Amino acid sequence: MMKRLVSILATAIAVTASSAVLAQEVNLARNENAIGQAVAAKLLADIYKKAGLTANITPFPGARANALALSGEKDGEVARIPAYFVKNPTLVKVEPGYYYLTTGAFAKTDKHITITSKDDLKKYKVGIVRGIAHAEAATEGLAGLQVTSSYDQLYQMLDAGRIDVAIDEGINGPVTVKGLGLTGITQVGEIARLDLFNVLTPAKKDLAPKISAAIKALKDSGELAKLTKRYEEEAVKK
Numbered sequence: 001m002m003k004r005l006v007s008i009l010a011t012a013i014a015v016t017a018s019s020a021v022l023a024q025e026v027n028l029a030r031n032e033n034a035i036g037q038a039v040a041a042k043l044l045a046d047i048y049k050k051a052g053l054t055a056n057i058t059p060f061p062g063a064r065a066n067a068l069a070l071s072g073e074k075d076g077e078v079a080r081i082p083a084y085f086v087k088n089p090t091l092v093k094v095e096p097g098y099y100y101l102t103t104g105a106f107a108k109t110d111k112h113i114t115i116t117s118k119d120d121l122k123k124y125k126v127g128i129v130r131g132i133a134h135a136e137a138a139t140e141g142l143a144g145l146q147v148t149s150s151y152d153q154l155y156q157m158l159d160a161g162r163i164d165v166a167i168d169e170g171i172n173g174p175v176t177v178k179g180l181g182l183t184g185i186t187q188v189g190e191i192a193r194l195d196l197f198n199v200l201t202p203a204k205k206d207l208a209p210k211i212s213a214a215i216k217a218l219k220d221s222g223e224l225a226k227l228t229k230r231y232e233e234e235a236v237k238k
Contacts, residue, residue: 030078032059040079051214062131079196084133097195102170115189124164
């Protein structure tokens with residue numbers, strides 16, 4: 001009887017130890033106040049759970065999130081576009097992408113502006129939020145670019161006529177405009193559709209294969225698509 005109890009205890013300890021290893025915590029930053037990033041954070045938490053990891057996610061301004069990843073104060077970031085890794089080659093891109101964003105152009109309806117490409121932006125006063133990689137990529141080299149510190153400020157400037165076009169995620173723009181109580185602002189074009197990738201610091205690169213396998217498994221089963229639809233619907237309803 002005693003031997004059996006010892007055996008059971010040993011098994012329980014081994015299982016607990018194994019679970020502790022599987023439930024390794026990873027501390028990540030994400031861009032704050034962006035609906036797409038909030039959706040990506042929920043998806044990544046599920047992906048990490050599938051991989052036997054726990055994602056601790058904290059929102060920061062985009063530039064701050066980047067700085068924390070580069071310094072190693074955070075283990076990485078929730079989601080970034082391919083161009084981000086070109087500018088930050090020391091950071092690890094976990095493939096494949098697990099979400100996406102659309103780079104949209106927003107303007108006042110009465111301006112009758114239509115944007116079909118990056119070149120169209122040259123005719124207008126354009127604004128972006130500092131540290132947002134896809135917006136920076138869409139406006140690189142643009143003269144007179146206005147860089148704001150928040151999405152609220154971006155759309156308030158647009159509403160006041162201080163800029164003609166605001167560059168933002170397609171899913172984020174309408175929610176921010178509604179939250180501010182603004183009217184007469186709409187999406188007037190889509191500049192790009194970009195895959196989003198989890199970011200890891202070099203110290204955490206050994207986790208990449210595990211996370212990659214989880215992404216592929218959720219994609220293949222169709223579960224990732226279901227979760228994406230669910231989280232996007234939840235985000236837009238708020």
